[in-house]
Amino acid sequence: MEQLSLSEASTDESQWQGRVLHPDSRSPRTGGAHKFPRDEAKPHDPKKDGGPSPATHPHSSISRETTVVRIPLKSAKHHFGVGISRGSRVYNEDAYQAGVIEIPAFAKRPPASVDLQRRKAAEASGEGVGAEGASGDPQVFYFGIFDGHGGSECSDFLRSELHEYIEQTGRYFELESSLPGKQPSPKKDDLEEAKTSKVLANIETEAAVEAGNRMLNSVQTTKEKAPDAPTEGRSGDGRTGPSEANYQAPYPGDPPLLQGANRDHVKVLEKQLVHAWKELVGGYFRRFKPAYFSLFGGYQALAEESEALQSRPGSNSSVAIEEALTYAFLKADFDFVSLQARKPDAENPSPQALPSPTILNDDHIIGSTSQTRTSSAPRRFKGGSTCSVALISTPTPTPFWNPSTPSTMLIGHVGDTRILVCATSTGAAIPLTTNHHPSSPVESNRLRRYAATFVTDSFGEERMSGLANTRAFGDIGSKRMGVSAEPEIKRVELGAAEFAFLVLVSDGVSGALTDQEIVDIVKEAKTPDQASKDLVAFATEVGAEGDNATCLVIRLGGWERRSEGGGGSLGTAEKRRWMKEEASDPRGRRR
Numbered sequence: 001m002e003q004l005s006l007s008e009a010s011t012d013e014s015q016w017q018g019r020v021l022h023p024d025s026r027s028p029r030t031g032g033a034h035k036f037p038r039d040e041a042k043p044h045d046p047k048k049d050g051g052p053s054p055a056t057h058p059h060s061s062i063s064r065e066t067t068v069v070r071i072p073l074k075s076a077k078h079h080f081g082v083g084i085s086r087g088s089r090v091y092n093e094d095a096y097q098a099g100v101i102e103i104p105a106f107a108k109r110p111p112a113s114v115d116l117q118r119r120k121a122a123e124a125s126g127e128g129v130g131a132e133g134a135s136g137d138p139q140v141f142y143f144g145i146f147d148g149h150g151g152s153e154c155s156d157f158l159r160s161e162l163h164e165y166i167e168q169t170g171r172y173f174e175l176e177s178s179l180p181g182k183q184p185s186p187k188k189d190d191l192e193e194a195k196t197s198k199v200l201a202n203i204e205t206e207a208a209v210e211a212g213n214r215m216l217n218s219v220q221t222t223k224e225k226a227p228d229a230p231t232e233g234r235s236g237d238g239r240t241g242p243s244e245a246n247y248q249a250p251y252p253g254d255p256p257l258l259q260g261a262n263r264d265h266v267k268v269l270e271k272q273l274v275h276a277w278k279e280l281v282g283g284y285f286r287r288f289k290p291a292y293f294s295l296f297g298g299y300q301a302l303a304e305e306s307e308a309l310q311s312r313p314g315s316n317s318s319v320a321i322e323e324a325l326t327y328a329f330l331k332a333d334f335d336f337v338s339l340q341a342r343k344p345d346a347e348n349p350s351p352q353a354l355p356s357p358t359i360l361n362d363d364h365i366i367g368s369t370s371q372t373r374t375s376s377a378p379r380r381f382k383g384g385s386t387c388s389v390a391l392i393s394t395p396t397p398t399p400f401w402n403p404s405t406p407s408t409m410l411i412g413h414v415g416d417t418r419i420l421v422c423a424t425s426t427g428a429a430i431p432l433t434t435n436h437h438p439s440s441p442v443e444s445n446r447l448r449r450y451a452a453t454f455v456t457d458s459f460g461e462e463r464m465s466g467l468a469n470t471r472a473f474g475d476i477g478s479k480r481m482g483v484s485a486e487p488e489i490k491r492v493e494l495g496a497a498e499f500a501f502l503v504l505v506s507d508g509v510s511g512a513l514t515d516q517e518i519v520d521i522v523k524e525a526k527t528p529d530q531a532s533k534d535l536v537a538f539a540t541e542v543g544a545e546g547d548n549a550t551c552l553v554i555r556l557g558g559w560e561r562r563s564e565g566g567g568g569s570l571g572t573a574e575k576r577r578w579m580k581e582e583a584s585d586p587r588g589r590r591r
Helices: 112-125 153-172 188-196 206-217 263-280 283-287 321-341 441-447 476-481 515-523 528-542 570-584
Strands: 019-021 068-071 080-085 094-101 140-149 199-202 257-260 318-320 384-393 407-414 418-423 429-431 454-456 462-464 488-494 499-505 549-555
Touching: 080 094, 080 528, 094 153, 094 549, 140 153, 140 499, 140 549, 153 321, 153 384, 263 283, 263 318, 263 321, 283 476, 318 321, 321 384, 321 407, 321 476, 321 488, 384 418, 384 499, 418 515, 429 515, 499 515, 499 528, 515 528, 515 570, 528 549, 528 570
Parallel strands: none
Antiparallel strands: 019 068, 068 199, 080 549, 094 140, 140 384, 257 318, 384 407, 407 488, 418 429, 418 499, 454 462, 499 549
């Protein structure tokens, strides 16, 4: 598979130079130059003048109404920020990824009234639009955080490869757009130009900004204190603590949305993958039935049909993007585990009895035998990685951070990395993930048949055979007991300006701070970039374990009013001040 250059994957700044597409008379796209006397030069007003700019070459196909600018997401400090610290560890085993991926849109079409209002505002103002992908859909944004354990080999693999598994799964499923009038997943040859476009952001006109401000002003905020996480069991795994009454429960998730696909082919792929896991690992995987696989059915009864699918009544060939994401996670984990299984280690220096690379990389699942994965490490890697990813799709080309734009977010989660959103109206931290720990009732019931022992460590946390997480990529020695990478998936319909920002953190942050403390620190920063760095610095300072800490902060539609709901950041200010004083006191610091 070819590498998709995203923000973290590229360090060559020359590859990220901005390129503005507009009817500039000096642009080679628009032909010859236009020279006007200075006293006759004036800005073009679409309302008064109508039509394209007078400076536009008559044969140009690009008008000022569709002006877009290409920018690197890593440099967009007002929209995205990342903070990283290795703490007191020798190595940093965390990784992250951010950018756009080429998969069909999975957003719902907004209500007709909202869509009509946005269209009229855009036509009246000349509002810019974001770019489309190779399929013709609005771009899908991708954010991921990976927390490795036992080394960084697995987290690095996920950073560089997981987004490609998601893209290829969409193509192998022949997944179609959820939006009417769009095309199926693009072929591989159609992706080249789209991949070079990187991340696109629109230039918003004054009228577009006013429309966003009107939407922001319509949000009704409350001054009631936002609920904080319990003082015990802050790990978010559902345990009961003394402050359970004030604990903000995880977002339950919205129903799946069915999209056109080749379901017969999907079932064949899923059957092959389930069988491959059974043959390679056995144990737990002998009765493995992923919840979102059409092979076993069930979830379609709770799903809704997309608008594109409704236009084809009687069609029975459909799946949800949740199913594609589940398959991509399990296939990526299978490839990584099978690669490690073929390597020698101290206990098994000659692993000839394992299945051959040809079987493990069957091109009817994903990839081809000529692309057998290799690793620079000569010995078997027994560690693993947790993972949380967020995919955001919009029904229109207007980007998701515009206050007047509704969008759909899909969460895929494995382990104890964490994803939160901040509600604009209340200022509350709303967790979108739960920690996959042995103490979780759901996880313990799932694994007790296969796990040999559940023990409690010196910190009071339950562990299964020495592992703190019951779901993870890698961890080859614990696969038979059920440590799988089957993701917890949630669809979140984001209303216009409903949420202020999105936060992804590793357990080096969530282990030191509660959910509400995390979002309150973000509220006090001027930009997402500053917020991510402030958050990691604070967690590193007050944390007792010195773990690797990584944080991603992404601006959403309600960013400008992030400090109004729930009394802003005052609810946890006193506690955070005490934590900082306690950490700076050598006698009170617990190590």
